[in-house]
Amino acid sequence: MQTALCHDGWTRADGVAVRGRAFENDRLLEDDVLAARFSEIRESDAPLEAVASVAADLEGFFAAVLEDGDATYLVADGARSVPLYYGTGGPVSDRGRLVREALEAPTDPITESEFLLTRYVTGPETIWSEVYATQPGEVVRIGGDGIERRTYRDYWPTGPDDDAGSVGDSSDHGARLESALETALDRLERVAGDRPVVVPLSGGYDSRLLASALVDRGREVIGFTFGRSGHPDVEVSREIAARLGIPWKFCDYDESTWREWYRGPPGRRYEREAFGGDALPFLAEWPAVRELVADGRLPTDALYCPGHTVATPSERLPRFVGERRRSEPSSVGCGPAVDADDEVDSADDRERIVPSLEALTDYVLERHYALWEWDDPTFEDAARERIRRGLRGDRDPDAIADRASAAAAYERWEWRGRMATFTNGDLRVYEDAGLEWWLPLWDPVYVRAWERVPLEARRGKGLHADLARERYRRAADVPDERAGLTDRTLSPADRHLALVRHSPVRQFTERGGDWMPPFLAPRSAWSEPGSHPLSWYGIVDDDVLEELPAFRNLYALRTLAATGRLDLEDASGPIPDGSTIRLPTADE
Structure with missing residues (x-):
């Protein structure tokens, strides 16, 4: 089968193409060594199972394409950080549009409708008929007899329902999560070597956790953010960097400059290349990364580590009938102002739902298929079936029978449906600028630890947020009140103090020569x-x-x-x- 792998990071050797890095036990595999690891399956009597077995032993962020006789095998890591696209009779590519053009594929009305309402496509399909994308933790076999898929790593939280009184000492769960974080950071440091680590520093907890933990280890860390001075996300980010004592780079946004960025040749090229037919290209930080790198304010030889995390799907968990009412922390934030249009309300403000497959399907349909209002019974029937498939995977419908399993199903849907397509699409931003990236908070060791956290401690990223606050308080030596400050809890007084904190000189330099008052909307x-x-x-x-x-x-x-x-x-x-x-x- 023809391959059309466009990114220059692919290593090709003996019928195998690999990209990325992975750990096997304590050994770091990359380039030819990683390719050789997959080549070992050629003598297997059951190559699909053999490929899945090799992939299951690897922990990192990678993709692979293997040619073996009349069949081609595609491998996606557990985060699907490097997408691959394919179709029967077409090429395999890391760009969906190339497969679509080779097959002259029309759009599919069901998946195109889903994309219009959500900005992504759930499942292996794209908006183009018969053009598919690899899924997280999946091996795909493409042969003369068709397409076969095998999931070797799924995401299904097993933490108990603590409302049922089955949870032990919460400090045990916190200790296990922190231990997993340290292992993930050990791996990050091995990948980074002596290079600095750049963190897109937001006003939320995820990037704060990364920056604080790395500073605590004595690493060279650089933070950056973007948007408008005075915006709470920017101001909390600025404060975090100052208290941690790390360099902080800022890219100011205004509408006229956006027009130049987006409509120029780089913007048009990025939109075309980054759109694989399964998710809207990530746009928020694209110009900031390009501008800060081009100006020499961010290094090209660093490792860039966005704060995307396994904990994020827990933010929108529904409340279930019979649960006690509790408050949740405000813990949004893997990147600066990325989802400013997306409100994450408190789960206690939502109606309680029955922990069942159908109630979850209603919840997902109402909450996520909402970019436009719509009324289409044909699509609604199809969407419900797609949501059910995403909620349970290969499990029987009766596997969703209580609060713990219903929460696991929802978190599985959000990870595979939303994060593995749209959110992880932000990695294409760094690739567009020629930068290397890593996802420490989606390291499989951190994923496994989070899967074991009890349901109530996962809500609102609760235990993850607790860890972020504690690591920041420790690294920055700040009082508890400031350690818990986020863009969503920044007081009006704090926002107005931006007028005092930012002297006219600072405003002038931040805005490239144009003074404007801080953003206070x-x-x-x-x-x-x-x-x-x-x-x-x-x-x-x-x-x-x-x-x-x-x-x-x-x-x-x-x-x-x-x-x-x-x-x-x-x-x-x-x-x-x-x-x-x-x-x-x-x-x-």
Whole structure:
């Protein structure tokens, strides 16, 4: 089978192509050594099982393509950090569009509808018919007899329901999680060598945990953020870096500059190459990374470590009937202002649901299929079946029978459906700038530890957030109150103090010569183009904005643009006249 692997990080040897790094026991495998490890399966009588067995022994972030006789095998790590695309009779590629063009594949109305409503496609499909993507922890065999898939590593939390009184000392769980973090950081340091580690430092807990733990180890750490000075995410990030004593780089965003970034040749190329047909290209930090690297403010020889974490799917867990009412910490934040359009409300503000497959399906459909309002019975039936498949995987429907299993099913769905496609798409940002990356908080050892955390301690990333606060308090020597500060808990007084903390000189230098007051718009106004903390509505032409209805979520507009339903630069084309969309399935 033809391969069209475009990234220059692939190593090819003896019919095997690999990319990335992995640990086997305490041994770090990369390049030719990693390729040789997969080559060992050639003499196996059951090559699919042999490939899955090799992959299951590896812990890291990698992908592999193996040619063995008449069959081709594709391997994705447990985080699906390096996507591969394929189809029957087409090439294998790390760019979905190349497979689609080779097969001349039309769009699929069901998966295209899902993309329009969520900004990603769940499962192995893409928006193009018969074009597929590898899934987390999966091996795919493509042969003359068709396609066969095998999951060798799944995500299914097994922590007990502590409302049932089955949980021991919470300090035991915290100690195990911290021990797993230390192992993950040991691996990170081996990958980084003597290079600095760059962390996209947000106002949340994830990146704070990474930066604090690395500073505690004496590592050279550089933080960066982006957006508008005065935005709470930026100001908390600035404070964290200052208290940790690490360099902090900032890229200011404004609408006119966004227009130049997005519409120029680099932006057009990035959008085309990063769109694999299964998730909207990650955009928030793309210009910041490019600008800060181009200006020499961030090094090219560093290891870049986003704070994406196994704990994130726990943020939107529903509350189940019969649970006690508790407060949750505000722990959003793997990257600065990345999901400013996405509110993560407290689970105690939500209606309790029955811990069942159908109730979870309703919850996912209402919460996640919501970029547009819609009414399409054909798609609703198909979407429900896709959600059920994502919730239970290969398990029987009756495997979801209590609160613990229902929570596990939801977290599995969110990881495989949302994070492994859309969120991990932010790694393409670093690749576009020629940078190396690593995901320490998705290291399998940290994943296994988090899977064992009791349900209530997972909610709102609770135990993970506790660990982040404690490691930051320890590394920065700050009082508990400041250790727990996030972009969502920054007080109005703190925000207004930005006017004092930022002298006119600092404002002038941060903004490249233009002085402006700090960004002080309240969160309730962030949906308005001129008041968004990323200013990224600048990619939309003013005339198009004028014609659009009040409903202006940029993710929703970009899904229309990606499928050819809206030209962000031309108001003479079709413009939605409300918040309701007609899905392509309605025409079938």
